[in-house]
Amino acid sequence: MAAGRFSTSIKNGSDADFEYTCTQCDEYHIREEAVKYCPECEEYLCTKCTNQHGRRKAFISHKLIDTDATKQGNMVSIATKCRYHPNRDIEMYCGTHDMVYCLKCIAKEHRSCNDVSEIEDEHKFLVHQSEVQRLQDQTRNIQERLIAIDRKTQKNIVSLEKQRDNVLAKIEEIERNLIEHIRKLKHEAISTLDKDYTSEKEDLKYNINKTANTKKEIENANSQLQIFSSMEAGQQFVQMKLIQQTVNDAVKLVEEREATGSKALCFTENTDLKTSIMTATSLGRVNTVTENERQTAQRIYKVKSKKEINIKMQNDRRACYIIDVCQLQDGTIILADSDNRKIKRLDMKYNIKDHCDLGDYSCGICCTGQNEVAVKMGRSKVQFISVGSSFSKLREISVEGGLFFGMASYAGELWISSGGGINVYGTSGTLLKTIIRDINDREIFKSYTQHLAISGETVIVTDDSDGAVCLGKDGTVQRELRDKMLVNSNGVCVSSDGTVFLSGYGSNNIVMFDKNGKCLGELVAQDTGLWSPLALQYGDKRNCLIVTCYNSDKVIIFDISD
16 A cells, blocks of 8 residues: 655755645656545545546546545555455565565465464554655655666667767778778789789790791791802801801700790789688677676686596507697687697597597697697698598698797787797798897897787787787787796686786796786696696686696696686
8 A cells, every 4th residue: 555655845946844745746756735645546646636636537436535534544445456466455464574465475475484464463553654754765766766777778778879880880991991901912913913914925025026037047048058059168168157056046046945835824822811811700809898897807717616637548658748729619629639649629528529640749739710720740840630520631831940839820820939939920831920029129038939829919928937928910019927926937828808827837837917917816826736737728618727737648627717
Protein backbone atom coordinates (compact mmCIF):
# COMPACT_ATOMS: atom_id res chain seq x y z
CA MET A 1 0.00 0.00 0.00
CA ALA A 2 1.39 3.40 -0.90
CA ALA A 3 2.50 5.54 2.02
CA GLY A 4 1.51 9.18 2.36
CA ARG A 5 3.92 11.66 0.84
CA PHE A 6 4.84 13.72 3.87
CA SER A 7 6.82 16.76 2.75
CA THR A 8 8.55 19.89 3.96
CA SER A 9 9.61 20.74 0.42
CA ILE A 10 9.98 24.10 -1.27
CA LYS A 11 7.50 24.73 -4.07
CA ASN A 12 8.56 27.03 -6.91
CA GLY A 13 11.13 28.69 -4.74
CA SER A 14 8.69 29.61 -1.88
CA ASP A 15 8.34 27.97 1.51
CA ALA A 16 5.41 25.55 1.75
CA ASP A 17 5.02 22.98 4.53
CA PHE A 18 2.70 20.21 3.41
CA GLU A 19 1.92 17.15 5.43
CA TYR A 20 0.94 15.36 2.21
CA THR A 21 1.83 16.28 -1.36
CA CYS A 22 0.04 15.45 -4.58
CA THR A 23 1.35 12.17 -6.00
CA GLN A 24 0.71 13.05 -9.65
CA CYS A 25 2.23 16.55 -9.46
CA ASP A 26 5.25 15.17 -7.61
CA GLU A 27 6.05 13.01 -10.64
CA TYR A 28 6.63 16.24 -12.56
CA HIS A 29 8.71 17.70 -9.69
CA ILE A 30 5.86 20.05 -8.72
CA ARG A 31 4.93 20.30 -5.03
CA GLU A 32 1.19 20.78 -4.41
CA GLU A 33 -0.68 20.14 -1.17
CA ALA A 34 -2.84 17.02 -1.26
CA VAL A 35 -6.48 17.40 -0.14
CA LYS A 36 -7.82 13.96 -1.11
CA TYR A 37 -6.62 10.37 -1.16
CA CYS A 38 -7.72 7.64 -3.61
CA PRO A 39 -7.43 4.22 -1.89
CA GLU A 40 -7.86 2.33 -5.19
CA CYS A 41 -5.12 4.27 -7.02
CA GLU A 42 -3.14 4.66 -3.79
CA GLU A 43 -2.50 8.30 -4.69
CA TYR A 44 -2.75 11.63 -2.90
CA LEU A 45 -4.45 14.35 -4.98
CA CYS A 46 -4.37 18.15 -4.95
CA THR A 47 -7.51 20.18 -5.72
CA LYS A 48 -6.81 20.30 -9.47
CA CYS A 49 -5.98 16.61 -9.78
CA THR A 50 -9.03 15.74 -7.65
CA ASN A 51 -11.29 17.47 -10.18
CA GLN A 52 -9.59 15.72 -13.12
CA HIS A 53 -9.72 12.38 -11.31
CA GLY A 54 -13.51 12.62 -10.93
CA ARG A 55 -14.07 13.44 -14.59
CA ARG A 56 -12.32 10.38 -16.03
CA LYS A 57 -14.60 7.45 -16.80
CA ALA A 58 -12.08 4.90 -15.52
CA PHE A 59 -11.94 6.57 -12.10
CA ILE A 60 -15.56 7.81 -11.71
CA SER A 61 -16.42 4.98 -9.33
CA HIS A 62 -13.41 5.61 -7.08
CA LYS A 63 -14.30 6.91 -3.61
CA LEU A 64 -11.96 9.66 -2.45
CA ILE A 65 -11.35 10.44 1.21
CA ASP A 66 -9.96 13.48 2.93
CA THR A 67 -6.31 13.47 3.94
CA ASP A 68 -7.43 14.23 7.49
CA ALA A 69 -9.16 10.86 7.53
CA THR A 70 -5.91 9.12 6.68
CA LYS A 71 -4.30 10.72 9.74
CA GLN A 72 -7.09 9.45 11.96
CA GLY A 73 -6.58 5.85 10.83
CA ASN A 74 -9.71 5.81 8.69
CA MET A 75 -7.85 4.66 5.59
CA VAL A 76 -9.75 2.22 3.43
CA SER A 77 -7.96 -1.08 3.21
CA ILE A 78 -7.17 -1.89 -0.42
CA ALA A 79 -5.66 -5.25 -1.33
CA THR A 80 -2.33 -5.02 -3.13
CA LYS A 81 -1.42 -7.65 -5.68
CA CYS A 82 1.73 -9.76 -5.40
CA ARG A 83 4.55 -8.74 -7.71
CA TYR A 84 5.43 -12.38 -8.39
CA HIS A 85 1.82 -13.67 -8.70
CA PRO A 86 -0.26 -10.75 -10.03
CA ASN A 87 -3.54 -12.64 -9.58
CA ARG A 88 -3.05 -13.02 -5.82
CA ASP A 89 -3.31 -10.53 -2.96
CA ILE A 90 -0.47 -9.78 -0.57
CA GLU A 91 -1.48 -11.26 2.77
CA MET A 92 1.74 -12.34 4.52
CA TYR A 93 4.89 -10.75 5.92
CA CYS A 94 8.26 -12.55 6.14
CA GLY A 95 10.43 -11.03 8.82
CA THR A 96 13.43 -13.11 7.73
CA HIS A 97 13.49 -11.35 4.35
CA ASP A 98 11.63 -8.21 5.56
CA MET A 99 9.20 -8.34 2.63
CA VAL A 100 5.50 -8.94 2.02
CA TYR A 101 4.24 -11.83 -0.11
CA CYS A 102 1.15 -13.74 -1.14
CA LEU A 103 0.31 -17.15 0.31
CA LYS A 104 1.73 -18.92 -2.76
CA CYS A 105 5.12 -17.21 -2.30
CA ILE A 106 5.20 -18.24 1.35
CA ALA A 107 4.29 -21.84 0.51
CA LYS A 108 6.90 -22.16 -2.22
CA GLU A 109 9.85 -19.95 -1.26
CA HIS A 110 9.54 -19.13 2.44
CA ARG A 111 8.39 -22.38 3.98
CA SER A 112 11.56 -22.63 6.07
CA CYS A 113 11.47 -19.02 7.28
CA ASN A 114 10.64 -18.70 10.99
CA ASP A 115 9.42 -15.12 11.22
CA VAL A 116 6.28 -15.29 9.04
CA SER A 117 3.01 -13.60 9.99
CA GLU A 118 -0.19 -12.23 8.49
CA ILE A 119 -0.39 -8.63 7.34
CA GLU A 120 -3.24 -8.00 9.79
CA ASP A 121 -0.92 -8.90 12.66
CA GLU A 122 1.63 -6.36 11.45
CA HIS A 123 -0.96 -3.71 10.60
CA LYS A 124 -1.29 -2.69 14.26
CA PHE A 125 2.21 -1.25 14.14
CA LEU A 126 1.90 2.17 12.55
CA VAL A 127 4.56 3.37 10.14
CA HIS A 128 6.48 6.26 11.69
CA GLN A 129 6.46 9.46 9.72
CA SER A 130 10.27 9.54 9.81
CA GLU A 131 10.30 6.23 7.92
CA VAL A 132 7.90 7.66 5.38
CA GLN A 133 10.16 10.68 4.99
CA ARG A 134 13.24 8.46 4.60
CA LEU A 135 11.57 6.34 1.93
CA GLN A 136 10.32 9.44 0.15
CA ASP A 137 13.83 10.92 0.08
CA GLN A 138 15.26 7.61 -1.06
CA THR A 139 12.66 7.33 -3.83
CA ARG A 140 13.31 10.88 -5.00
CA ASN A 141 17.07 10.28 -4.94
CA ILE A 142 16.89 7.10 -7.01
CA GLN A 143 14.49 8.80 -9.40
CA GLU A 144 17.03 11.58 -9.97
CA ARG A 145 19.79 9.02 -10.41
CA LEU A 146 17.69 7.12 -12.97
CA ILE A 147 17.14 10.35 -14.88
CA ALA A 148 20.91 11.06 -14.75
CA ILE A 149 21.70 7.54 -15.98
CA ASP A 150 19.21 7.93 -18.81
CA ARG A 151 20.83 11.21 -19.86
CA LYS A 152 24.28 9.63 -19.64
CA THR A 153 23.12 6.68 -21.74
CA GLN A 154 21.68 9.02 -24.38
CA LYS A 155 24.98 10.91 -24.49
CA ASN A 156 26.80 7.57 -24.76
CA ILE A 157 24.69 6.67 -27.81
CA VAL A 158 25.64 9.99 -29.43
CA SER A 159 29.32 9.49 -28.60
CA LEU A 160 29.20 5.90 -29.93
CA GLU A 161 27.85 7.20 -33.22
CA LYS A 162 30.73 9.69 -33.44
CA GLN A 163 33.26 7.01 -32.46
CA ARG A 164 31.82 4.66 -35.10
CA ASP A 165 32.21 7.40 -37.69
CA ASN A 166 35.81 7.99 -36.56
CA VAL A 167 36.67 4.27 -36.68
CA LEU A 168 35.00 3.96 -40.09
CA ALA A 169 37.01 6.95 -41.34
CA LYS A 170 40.19 5.30 -40.02
CA ILE A 171 39.35 2.01 -41.77
CA GLU A 172 38.69 3.84 -45.03
CA GLU A 173 41.94 5.77 -44.58
CA ILE A 174 43.84 2.51 -44.17
CA GLU A 175 42.15 1.16 -47.32
CA ARG A 176 43.03 4.37 -49.17
CA ASN A 177 46.65 4.27 -48.04
CA LEU A 178 47.02 0.62 -49.01
CA ILE A 179 45.47 1.20 -52.43
CA GLU A 180 47.59 4.33 -53.00
CA HIS A 181 50.73 2.48 -51.98
CA ILE A 182 49.92 -0.47 -54.26
CA ARG A 183 49.18 1.96 -57.10
CA LYS A 184 52.50 3.66 -56.46
CA LEU A 185 54.28 0.29 -56.60
CA LYS A 186 52.33 -0.50 -59.76
CA HIS A 187 53.42 2.75 -61.47
CA GLU A 188 57.02 2.15 -60.41
CA ALA A 189 56.88 -1.38 -61.81
CA ILE A 190 55.38 -0.16 -65.09
CA SER A 191 57.98 2.60 -65.31
CA THR A 192 60.78 0.08 -64.79
CA LEU A 193 59.15 -2.24 -67.34
CA ASP A 194 58.92 0.55 -69.95
CA LYS A 195 62.50 1.60 -69.28
CA ASP A 196 63.83 -1.94 -69.68
CA TYR A 197 61.63 -2.52 -72.72
CA THR A 198 62.88 0.64 -74.44
CA SER A 199 66.50 -0.12 -73.60
CA GLU A 200 66.36 -3.71 -74.83
CA LYS A 201 64.42 -2.71 -77.95
CA GLU A 202 67.06 -0.10 -78.84
CA ASP A 203 69.83 -2.67 -78.32
CA LEU A 204 68.07 -5.11 -80.63
CA LYS A 205 67.59 -2.42 -83.30
CA TYR A 206 71.28 -1.54 -82.99
CA ASN A 207 72.15 -5.22 -83.47
CA ILE A 208 69.89 -5.38 -86.55
CA ASN A 209 71.69 -2.37 -88.07
CA LYS A 210 75.06 -3.83 -87.21
CA THR A 211 74.10 -7.16 -88.72
CA ALA A 212 72.87 -5.39 -91.89
CA ASN A 213 76.22 -3.57 -92.25
CA THR A 214 78.11 -6.83 -91.76
CA LYS A 215 75.94 -8.49 -94.42
CA LYS A 216 76.86 -5.71 -96.88
CA GLU A 217 80.54 -6.12 -96.06
CA ILE A 218 80.30 -9.87 -96.68
CA GLU A 219 78.49 -9.23 -99.99
CA ASN A 220 81.27 -6.81 -101.04
CA ALA A 221 83.88 -9.36 -100.03
CA ASN A 222 82.12 -11.97 -102.11
CA SER A 223 82.11 -9.56 -105.10
CA GLN A 224 85.85 -8.99 -104.68
CA LEU A 225 86.42 -12.74 -104.71
CA GLN A 226 84.56 -12.97 -108.06
CA ILE A 227 87.17 -10.71 -109.74
CA PHE A 228 90.06 -11.95 -107.64
CA SER A 229 91.83 -13.70 -110.58
CA SER A 230 92.06 -10.50 -112.58
CA MET A 231 93.97 -8.68 -109.82
CA GLU A 232 97.69 -8.21 -109.63
CA ALA A 233 99.59 -10.34 -107.14
CA GLY A 234 100.10 -7.48 -104.68
CA GLN A 235 96.47 -6.43 -104.86
CA GLN A 236 95.39 -10.06 -104.38
CA PHE A 237 97.43 -10.21 -101.16
CA VAL A 238 95.85 -7.03 -99.80
CA GLN A 239 92.28 -8.11 -100.69
CA MET A 240 92.83 -11.56 -99.15
CA LYS A 241 93.77 -9.97 -95.82
CA LEU A 242 90.87 -7.48 -95.92
CA ILE A 243 88.32 -10.12 -96.86
CA GLN A 244 89.63 -12.47 -94.17
CA GLN A 245 89.22 -9.72 -91.53
CA THR A 246 85.68 -9.04 -92.72
CA VAL A 247 84.84 -12.74 -92.45
CA ASN A 248 86.45 -12.97 -88.99
CA ASP A 249 84.41 -9.97 -87.77
CA ALA A 250 81.24 -11.51 -89.18
CA VAL A 251 81.96 -14.87 -87.53
CA LYS A 252 82.56 -13.15 -84.20
CA LEU A 253 79.30 -11.22 -84.50
CA VAL A 254 77.31 -14.36 -85.37
CA GLU A 255 78.86 -16.34 -82.50
CA GLU A 256 78.02 -13.53 -80.05
CA ARG A 257 74.44 -13.37 -81.29
CA GLU A 258 74.01 -17.14 -81.21
CA ALA A 259 75.45 -17.31 -77.71
CA THR A 260 73.25 -14.49 -76.43
CA GLY A 261 69.97 -15.83 -77.69
CA SER A 262 66.68 -13.96 -77.70
CA LYS A 263 65.89 -11.33 -75.10
CA ALA A 264 62.82 -11.76 -72.84
CA LEU A 265 61.12 -9.47 -70.35
CA CYS A 266 60.22 -11.25 -67.10
CA PHE A 267 58.44 -10.20 -63.91
CA THR A 268 59.21 -11.67 -60.48
CA GLU A 269 56.43 -11.06 -58.00
CA ASN A 270 57.28 -9.58 -54.58
CA THR A 271 55.97 -12.47 -52.48
CA ASP A 272 56.78 -10.60 -49.25
CA LEU A 273 54.10 -8.03 -50.07
CA LYS A 274 51.57 -10.65 -51.13
CA THR A 275 52.26 -12.83 -48.11
CA SER A 276 51.93 -9.88 -45.74
CA ILE A 277 48.54 -8.89 -47.15
CA MET A 278 47.11 -12.34 -47.79
CA THR A 279 48.04 -13.69 -44.37
CA ALA A 280 46.70 -10.65 -42.50
CA THR A 281 43.47 -11.52 -40.69
CA SER A 282 42.25 -7.96 -40.10
CA LEU A 283 42.93 -4.28 -40.75
CA GLY A 284 43.02 -3.75 -37.00
CA ARG A 285 41.16 -4.57 -33.83
CA VAL A 286 37.75 -3.13 -32.96
CA ASN A 287 36.92 -3.48 -29.29
CA THR A 288 34.64 -1.87 -26.75
CA VAL A 289 35.79 -0.73 -23.33
CA THR A 290 33.78 0.78 -20.51
CA GLU A 291 34.66 4.00 -18.77
CA ASN A 292 35.53 2.01 -15.66
CA GLU A 293 37.93 -0.21 -17.62
CA ARG A 294 39.60 2.89 -19.08
CA GLN A 295 40.21 4.25 -15.62
CA THR A 296 41.32 0.94 -14.12
CA ALA A 297 44.91 0.81 -12.91
CA GLN A 298 47.45 -1.54 -14.44
CA ARG A 299 46.52 -5.16 -13.86
CA ILE A 300 48.82 -7.03 -11.50
CA TYR A 301 48.81 -10.71 -12.34
CA LYS A 302 49.18 -13.43 -9.75
CA VAL A 303 49.68 -17.17 -10.09
CA LYS A 304 46.37 -18.90 -9.43
CA SER A 305 47.58 -22.45 -9.95
CA LYS A 306 50.47 -24.38 -11.45
CA LYS A 307 50.68 -27.68 -13.28
CA GLU A 308 53.41 -29.56 -15.10
CA ILE A 309 52.82 -31.31 -18.43
CA ASN A 310 55.04 -34.16 -19.60
CA ILE A 311 55.79 -33.64 -23.29
CA LYS A 312 58.30 -36.48 -23.84
CA MET A 313 57.41 -38.91 -26.64
CA GLN A 314 58.27 -42.61 -26.73
CA ASN A 315 60.66 -42.23 -29.65
CA ASP A 316 62.45 -39.19 -28.19
CA ARG A 317 66.10 -40.19 -27.92
CA ARG A 318 67.13 -37.39 -25.61
CA ALA A 319 65.71 -35.26 -22.85
CA CYS A 320 63.36 -32.60 -24.21
CA TYR A 321 64.91 -29.19 -24.83
CA ILE A 322 61.99 -26.91 -25.66
CA ILE A 323 63.78 -23.81 -26.85
CA ASP A 324 60.70 -21.93 -28.07
CA VAL A 325 56.89 -21.94 -28.11
CA CYS A 326 54.32 -20.40 -30.44
CA GLN A 327 50.54 -20.16 -30.42
CA LEU A 328 48.28 -20.42 -33.48
CA GLN A 329 45.27 -18.15 -33.89
CA ASP A 330 42.93 -20.85 -32.56
CA GLY A 331 45.00 -21.17 -29.36
CA THR A 332 46.89 -24.34 -30.39
CA ILE A 333 50.34 -24.55 -28.79
CA ILE A 334 53.36 -25.76 -30.80
CA LEU A 335 56.70 -26.56 -29.15
CA ALA A 336 60.14 -26.57 -30.76
CA ASP A 337 62.09 -29.50 -29.23
CA SER A 338 65.65 -28.80 -30.34
CA ASP A 339 67.53 -31.87 -29.09
CA ASN A 340 64.90 -34.28 -30.42
CA ARG A 341 64.79 -32.32 -33.71
CA LYS A 342 61.00 -32.03 -33.73
CA ILE A 343 58.13 -29.65 -33.39
CA LYS A 344 55.25 -30.96 -31.27
CA ARG A 345 51.62 -29.88 -31.34
CA LEU A 346 49.52 -29.96 -28.16
CA ASP A 347 45.76 -30.39 -28.01
CA MET A 348 43.45 -28.32 -25.79
CA LYS A 349 44.31 -30.54 -22.80
CA TYR A 350 48.04 -30.02 -23.43
CA ASN A 351 48.56 -33.60 -24.59
CA ILE A 352 50.81 -34.22 -27.62
CA LYS A 353 48.56 -34.45 -30.66
CA ASP A 354 51.16 -34.92 -33.41
CA HIS A 355 54.68 -33.90 -34.38
CA CYS A 356 56.98 -33.15 -37.32
CA ASP A 357 60.55 -34.42 -37.66
CA LEU A 358 62.86 -31.53 -38.62
CA GLY A 359 66.07 -33.47 -39.22
CA ASP A 360 68.16 -30.80 -37.48
CA TYR A 361 68.37 -28.71 -34.33
CA SER A 362 65.96 -25.78 -34.01
CA CYS A 363 66.54 -22.41 -32.34
CA GLY A 364 63.20 -20.63 -32.70
CA ILE A 365 59.62 -20.86 -33.90
CA CYS A 366 56.91 -18.35 -34.74
CA CYS A 367 53.49 -18.27 -36.38
CA THR A 368 53.57 -16.79 -39.91
CA GLY A 369 49.98 -17.45 -40.98
CA GLN A 370 46.72 -19.02 -39.89
CA ASN A 371 48.05 -22.50 -40.65
CA GLU A 372 51.79 -21.90 -41.07
CA VAL A 373 54.81 -21.65 -38.79
CA ALA A 374 58.46 -20.84 -39.44
CA VAL A 375 61.21 -22.75 -37.63
CA LYS A 376 64.71 -21.30 -37.26
CA MET A 377 67.20 -24.12 -37.87
CA GLY A 378 70.70 -24.56 -36.52
CA ARG A 379 72.14 -24.78 -40.03
CA SER A 380 71.22 -21.11 -40.62
CA LYS A 381 67.99 -21.74 -42.46
CA VAL A 382 64.33 -21.08 -41.79
CA GLN A 383 61.96 -23.94 -42.57
CA PHE A 384 58.32 -23.03 -43.26
CA ILE A 385 55.84 -25.72 -42.23
CA SER A 386 52.12 -26.10 -42.90
CA VAL A 387 50.27 -26.89 -39.66
CA GLY A 388 46.79 -27.70 -40.95
CA SER A 389 45.17 -31.04 -40.25
CA SER A 390 48.68 -32.52 -40.56
CA PHE A 391 52.25 -31.22 -40.79
CA SER A 392 53.98 -30.74 -44.13
CA LYS A 393 57.24 -29.00 -44.95
CA LEU A 394 57.07 -26.06 -47.35
CA ARG A 395 59.83 -23.74 -48.61
CA GLU A 396 63.02 -22.75 -46.79
CA ILE A 397 65.25 -19.68 -46.85
CA SER A 398 68.83 -19.02 -45.78
CA VAL A 399 69.52 -16.68 -42.85
CA GLU A 400 72.41 -15.71 -40.59
CA GLY A 401 72.85 -16.54 -36.91
CA GLY A 402 71.22 -19.95 -36.99
CA LEU A 403 72.73 -21.05 -33.66
CA PHE A 404 71.22 -18.16 -31.67
CA PHE A 405 67.78 -18.28 -30.05
CA GLY A 406 64.97 -16.06 -31.18
CA MET A 407 62.66 -15.28 -34.11
CA ALA A 408 59.36 -13.43 -34.53
CA SER A 409 57.02 -12.63 -37.41
CA TYR A 410 56.00 -8.99 -37.71
CA ALA A 411 54.09 -7.30 -40.56
CA GLY A 412 55.09 -9.98 -43.08
CA GLU A 413 58.76 -9.87 -42.05
CA LEU A 414 60.94 -12.23 -40.02
CA TRP A 415 62.90 -10.61 -37.18
CA ILE A 416 65.74 -13.03 -36.41
CA SER A 417 68.29 -12.91 -33.62
CA SER A 418 71.86 -13.00 -34.91
CA GLY A 419 73.55 -12.94 -31.52
CA GLY A 420 74.94 -9.42 -31.74
CA GLY A 421 71.73 -7.91 -33.10
CA ILE A 422 68.61 -8.48 -35.18
CA ASN A 423 68.38 -9.23 -38.90
CA VAL A 424 65.08 -8.49 -40.63
CA TYR A 425 64.22 -10.70 -43.62
CA GLY A 426 61.43 -10.86 -46.13
CA THR A 427 59.72 -14.23 -46.28
CA SER A 428 61.46 -14.86 -49.60
CA GLY A 429 64.85 -14.63 -47.87
CA THR A 430 65.83 -11.05 -48.75
CA LEU A 431 67.79 -9.31 -45.99
CA LEU A 432 65.95 -6.02 -45.44
CA LYS A 433 67.92 -4.46 -42.58
CA THR A 434 70.25 -5.17 -39.68
CA ILE A 435 69.70 -3.70 -36.21
CA ILE A 436 72.82 -3.49 -34.04
CA ARG A 437 73.51 0.18 -33.24
CA ASP A 438 71.28 3.16 -32.45
CA ILE A 439 71.26 6.56 -34.19
CA ASN A 440 74.23 7.64 -32.04
CA ASP A 441 76.23 4.59 -33.21
CA ARG A 442 76.05 2.99 -29.77
CA GLU A 443 75.40 -0.73 -29.36
CA ILE A 444 71.72 -1.32 -28.64
CA PHE A 445 71.97 -4.63 -26.79
CA LYS A 446 73.92 -5.35 -23.60
CA SER A 447 74.75 -8.95 -24.55
CA TYR A 448 73.61 -11.68 -26.92
CA THR A 449 70.15 -11.20 -28.36
CA GLN A 450 67.71 -13.97 -27.41
CA HIS A 451 63.96 -14.44 -27.76
CA LEU A 452 61.58 -11.90 -29.32
CA ALA A 453 57.90 -10.99 -28.87
CA ILE A 454 55.52 -8.64 -30.69
CA SER A 455 53.38 -6.09 -28.81
CA GLY A 456 51.33 -3.89 -31.14
CA GLU A 457 53.89 -2.00 -33.23
CA THR A 458 56.77 -2.88 -30.92
CA VAL A 459 59.28 -5.72 -31.11
CA ILE A 460 60.66 -6.75 -27.69
CA VAL A 461 64.10 -8.40 -27.67
CA THR A 462 65.73 -9.98 -24.62
CA ASP A 463 69.51 -9.65 -24.47
CA ASP A 464 70.79 -12.19 -21.91
CA SER A 465 71.27 -9.52 -19.23
CA ASP A 466 68.85 -7.72 -16.92
CA GLY A 467 65.95 -7.20 -19.31
CA ALA A 468 64.98 -6.39 -22.87
CA VAL A 469 64.93 -3.67 -25.53
CA CYS A 470 61.73 -2.42 -27.21
CA LEU A 471 62.20 -1.56 -30.89
CA GLY A 472 59.96 0.24 -33.35
CA LYS A 473 59.30 -1.14 -36.82
CA ASP A 474 62.10 1.08 -38.18
CA GLY A 475 64.56 -0.44 -35.69
CA THR A 476 64.79 2.59 -33.38
CA VAL A 477 64.87 2.06 -29.62
CA GLN A 478 61.56 3.02 -27.97
CA ARG A 479 62.43 2.07 -24.39
CA GLU A 480 64.19 -0.56 -22.29
CA LEU A 481 62.77 -2.98 -19.72
CA ARG A 482 65.41 -3.44 -17.02
CA ASP A 483 65.51 -4.65 -13.42
CA LYS A 484 68.24 -6.10 -11.22
CA MET A 485 65.94 -9.01 -10.28
CA LEU A 486 66.58 -10.43 -13.76
CA VAL A 487 69.78 -12.33 -14.56
CA ASN A 488 70.40 -13.65 -18.10
CA SER A 489 67.04 -12.52 -19.46
CA ASN A 490 65.87 -14.98 -22.08
CA GLY A 491 62.14 -15.66 -22.55
CA VAL A 492 59.58 -12.95 -23.34
CA CYS A 493 55.84 -12.78 -24.02
CA VAL A 494 53.05 -10.20 -23.81
CA SER A 495 49.54 -10.51 -22.37
CA SER A 496 46.40 -9.20 -24.06
CA ASP A 497 46.50 -6.00 -21.97
CA GLY A 498 50.14 -5.23 -22.82
CA THR A 499 51.84 -6.62 -19.70
CA VAL A 500 55.33 -7.91 -20.60
CA PHE A 501 56.70 -11.05 -18.94
CA LEU A 502 60.47 -11.69 -18.95
CA SER A 503 62.17 -14.82 -17.65
CA GLY A 504 65.60 -14.87 -16.03
CA TYR A 505 67.60 -17.94 -17.03
CA GLY A 506 70.15 -17.22 -14.29
CA SER A 507 67.75 -15.78 -11.69
CA ASN A 508 65.13 -18.56 -12.12
CA ASN A 509 62.20 -16.15 -12.04
CA ILE A 510 59.61 -14.34 -14.15
CA VAL A 511 59.32 -10.56 -13.85
CA MET A 512 56.45 -8.34 -15.08
CA PHE A 513 56.59 -4.89 -16.74
CA ASP A 514 53.72 -2.64 -17.75
CA LYS A 515 53.38 -1.36 -21.31
CA ASN A 516 55.20 1.85 -20.36
CA GLY A 517 58.26 -0.02 -19.10
CA LYS A 518 57.61 0.12 -15.34
CA CYS A 519 58.60 -3.00 -13.42
CA LEU A 520 55.57 -4.54 -11.66
CA GLY A 521 57.54 -7.10 -9.65
CA GLU A 522 57.91 -10.86 -9.84
CA LEU A 523 55.13 -13.11 -11.07
CA VAL A 524 57.13 -16.21 -10.22
CA ALA A 525 59.95 -16.11 -7.69
CA GLN A 526 63.02 -18.31 -7.47
CA ASP A 527 61.66 -20.56 -4.72
CA THR A 528 58.74 -21.97 -6.78
CA GLY A 529 60.76 -24.73 -8.43
CA LEU A 530 61.34 -22.86 -11.68
CA TRP A 531 64.78 -23.83 -12.95
CA SER A 532 66.59 -22.14 -15.87
CA PRO A 533 63.46 -20.91 -17.70
CA LEU A 534 63.94 -20.58 -21.46
CA ALA A 535 60.82 -19.65 -23.42
CA LEU A 536 57.54 -17.98 -22.45
CA GLN A 537 54.16 -17.88 -24.20
CA TYR A 538 51.00 -16.14 -23.01
CA GLY A 539 47.90 -18.25 -23.70
CA ASP A 540 45.19 -15.67 -24.27
CA LYS A 541 42.43 -18.28 -24.62
CA ARG A 542 42.96 -19.51 -21.05
CA ASN A 543 44.75 -16.59 -19.40
CA CYS A 544 47.79 -18.71 -18.63
CA LEU A 545 51.56 -18.54 -18.97
CA ILE A 546 53.41 -21.43 -20.66
CA VAL A 547 57.03 -21.82 -19.53
CA THR A 548 59.76 -24.16 -20.75
CA CYS A 549 63.01 -24.92 -18.90
CA TYR A 550 66.48 -26.11 -19.82
CA ASN A 551 66.70 -29.87 -20.57
CA SER A 552 63.29 -30.65 -19.11
CA ASP A 553 60.66 -33.15 -20.24
CA LYS A 554 57.97 -30.98 -18.67
CA VAL A 555 56.27 -27.74 -19.64
CA ILE A 556 54.93 -25.60 -16.79
CA ILE A 557 51.47 -24.01 -17.09
CA PHE A 558 50.77 -21.12 -14.73
CA ASP A 559 47.11 -20.08 -14.52
CA ILE A 560 47.22 -16.36 -13.78
CA SER A 561 44.60 -13.84 -12.69
CA ASP A 562 44.63 -10.26 -11.50
